[in-house]
Amino acid sequence: MSIRSIILERVTMIAEQQGKQLAPLTDELPLLNSGLDSLCIAIVVANLDDELGLDPLSSDDQSAFPVTLGDFIRLYEDAAA
Amino acid sequence: MGAPLEALRGRSVMISTERQLTAALALCELDGIARRMLLCTPDMSPTHVSSAITDAEIDTIVTDGGGPAKNVAHDTSLIFVGDRLKPCEGTPDRSVDTEWLLLTSGTTGRPKLAVHTLASLVGPLNDGLVVQDAPVWSTFYDIRRYGGLQILLRAFVGGGSMVLSSAGEPVADFLSRAGANRVTHISGTPSHWRRTLMSAATSRMNPRYVRLSGEACDQAILDNLRQAYPDANVAHAFASTEAGVAFDVRDGQAGFPASLIGQIGKDVSIRVEDGSLRIRSSRVADRVIGNHGRALSDAEGYVDTGDIVELRGDRYYFAGRREGVINVGGLKVHPETIEAVINQHPAVHMSRVSGRSSPITGAIAVAEVVINPSAAACGVSFAAIRNEILGLCRGRLAPHEIPVTIREISSLEIAASGKLVRRHA
Numbered sequence: 001m002s003i004r005s006i007i008l009e010r011v012t013m014i015a016e017q018q019g020k021q022l023a024p025l026t027d028e029l030p031l032l033n034s035g036l037d038s039l040c041i042a043i044v045v046a047n048l049d050d051e052l053g054l055d056p057l058s059s060d061d062q063s064a065f066p067v068t069l070g071d072f073i074r075l076y077e078d079a080a081a
Numbered sequence: 082m083g084a085p086l087e088a089l090r091g092r093s094v095m096i097s098t099e100r101q102l103t104a105a106l107a108l109c110e111l112d113g114i115a116r117r118m119l120l121c122t123p124d125m126s127p128t129h130v131s132s133a134i135t136d137a138e139i140d141t142i143v144t145d146g147g148g149p150a151k152n153v154a155h156d157t158s159l160i161f162v163g164d165r166l167k168p169c170e171g172t173p174d175r176s177v178d179t180e181w182l183l184l185t186s187g188t189t190g191r192p193k194l195a196v197h198t199l200a201s202l203v204g205p206l207n208d209g210l211v212v213q214d215a216p217v218w219s220t221f222y223d224i225r226r227y228g229g230l231q232i233l234l235r236a237f238v239g240g241g242s243m244v245l246s247s248a249g250e251p252v253a254d255f256l257s258r259a260g261a262n263r264v265t266h267i268s269g270t271p272s273h274w275r276r277t278l279m280s281a282a283t284s285r286m287n288p289r290y291v292r293l294s295g296e297a298c299d300q301a302i303l304d305n306l307r308q309a310y311p312d313a314n315v316a317h318a319f320a321s322t323e324a325g326v327a328f329d330v331r332d333g334q335a336g337f338p339a340s341l342i343g344q345i346g347k348d349v350s351i352r353v354e355d356g357s358l359r360i361r362s363s364r365v366a367d368r369v370i371g372n373h374g375r376a377l378s379d380a381e382g383y384v385d386t387g388d389i390v391e392l393r394g395d396r397y398y399f400a401g402r403r404e405g406v407i408n409v410g411g412l413k414v415h416p417e418t419i420e421a422v423i424n425q426h427p428a429v430h431m432s433r434v435s436g437r438s439s440p441i442t443g444a445i446a447v448a449e450v451v452i453n454p455s456a457a458a459c460g461v462s463f464a465a466i467r468n469e470i471l472g473l474c475r476g477r478l479a480p481h482e483i484p485v486t487i488r489e490i491s492s493l494e495i496a497a498s499g500k501l502v503r504r505h506a
Binding site: 030039041043045046055058064065066067 | 252253272278301437442445485486
């Protein structure tokens with residue numbers, strides 16, 4: 001399973017668990033308009049850390065916070081590369 | 082409806098409002114008139130409202146018809162206000178040294194109320210913050226919390242105007258309003274600021290002073306804010322409702338220089354004792370109601386913030402909370418509250434909740450549980466038990482209190498004191 005599909009699956013699962021209505025998931029979708037609040041995003045990040053062993057947002061050389069879902073996915077793809 | 086201000090002289094007043102603005106106006110009008118004012122936070126539970134009414138000997142509730150005291154049964158008089166109380170004839174006598182009662186954040190059981198006065202809240206700040214003419218203040222905090230009230234009072238005392246944030250307002254909309262109103266000084270928690278940076282709307286405002294408080298501040302958020310607001314001073318403050326604002330750090334680095342230990346300016350001293358940061362200043366609360374008789378400060382006047390700090394090189398860094406309180410995006414979570422819910426599940430022998438660091442909310446709550454031998458023997462899967470535990474938590478806890486992960490472990494360490502061994506969150 002690709003990193004992208006794992007992330008999309010997690011986002012969908014956590015939105016459902018937290019009772020959040022998700023916007024259609026596209027690369028251009030701003031994360032804060034996705035329907036996920038900060039807590040949901042924190043849960044997604046913790047889940048991905050457990051599942052992929054990657055936590056690019058906590059890394060020391062993290063240069064910018066992701067704005068769109070595409071940015072978010074790219075952070076993980078780059079961290080895995 | 083309204084009520085003459087004079088009728089509230091010497092009263093112990095609870096301020097319960099739907100709108101922040103009404104609360105701000107009530108505070109202004111009642112200071113110097115009321116014996117005490119208890120400011121309800123917007124998310125205060127009905128149980129907390131009831132116990133606060135008793136503990137603070139509240140005899141009057143001032144309300145705009147909403148707020149947390151709405152629908153709470155009480156036998157105090159209720160005074161409705163619109164935008165303001167009816168002014169007195171002439172200039173009212175404001176000689177009462179009104180107590181300002183603020184809820185300390187992260188309270189379990191009965192709420193604890195920090196007793197301040199206007200003097201301790203605005204106490205000589207001496208922090209060298211350069212405020213030019215006509216500053217425009219703003220804050221991501223609700224002004225009914227200590228962090229937000231600080232900014233409101235700076236605006237009241239120091240002059241200028243203020244833009245209030247509003248719960249539920251999209252970040253980008255708030256930033257647009259802040260920009261349109263030319264906000265110059267703005268504060269929030271690191272979690273508020275992370276949301277701002279993720280909003281793609283950071284450039285809609287151009288503040289000159291950006292302040293972080295209420296949570297530990299890491300290097301990434303400081304670096305990102307400096308990049309987003311190159312013209313702004315970025316400062317992170319050490320403050321708590323009980324200890325007041327102690328000091329702020331403006332060198333762009335996380336933690337604080339060890340050279341600050343001792344006297345800071347004229348009014349503040351800090352020291353580290355038993356690993357935690359202690360503060361003595363004129364901004365410390367006078368006392369805390371509901372603190373089980375424990376004194377707020379030691380014999381020398383130092384308040385233990387409960388923040389564990391670690392010396393690395395020539396700086397101290399935040400390393401967690403003494404009593405294991407977890408700070409989830411500025412909302413404090415007591416592990417014991419969550420453990421009490423988890424432990425209600427019949428298959429659970431014991432549990433431990435701790436904080437796990439998060440680049441989004443600073444921390445999140447995670448749980449470890451030990452399953453009863455008898456339940457384990459029945460062959461029920463842990464996955465099924467975990468789902469039931471989550472169900473219990475969802476029914477009884479706020480979203481930020483629900484453990485993000487629940488892990489099964491074979492045993493939990495108990496200290497010689499008989500208490501669960503906790504790591505610093």
